[in-house]
Amino acid sequence: MDAVSIIATAYVHHVPGAPAHGTYTMCQVRRHNHVGSAWVLVGTAIYDVTPFLRSHPGGAQAILKKSGGAADCTEDLLFHSKRAQKEWKKNKVGTLRRCPRVREFGLF
């Protein structure tokens, strides 16, 4: 992969179902907190859970309130059955990276 493709992968917004992998800042993750696009964090791993909202047995709201980086969903992931965990993990979109501008001020 050439340098332009690497940068494009990291900055282009992920479309649900698309196999794009990149690194995203918290500012980018925060925008994905609605029915149109919901991302959850498990540590620094980012998962797109939009496809599960409608059919989620625990309801869409259980997921939405923790989406957009509102919480670390490590414990939520482990609470699920092995089958559900496997489905969840299929939808990894990337990893969290520090925001370069915010780092100047010593914040994450």
Ligand code: HEM
């Ligand atoms: C932060 C994200 C999530 C939260 C807070 C959450 C929460 C919950 C809750 C409260 C239940 C109900 C448990 C009960 O039966 O009383 C549940 C069940 C379930 N959830 Fe989620 N969930 C999340 C993400 C997901 C994702 C991404 C998937 C897709 C794979 C998923 C699949 C399931 C399934 C299949 C069940 C039924 C029980 C099982 O098989 O584990 N959940 N979830």
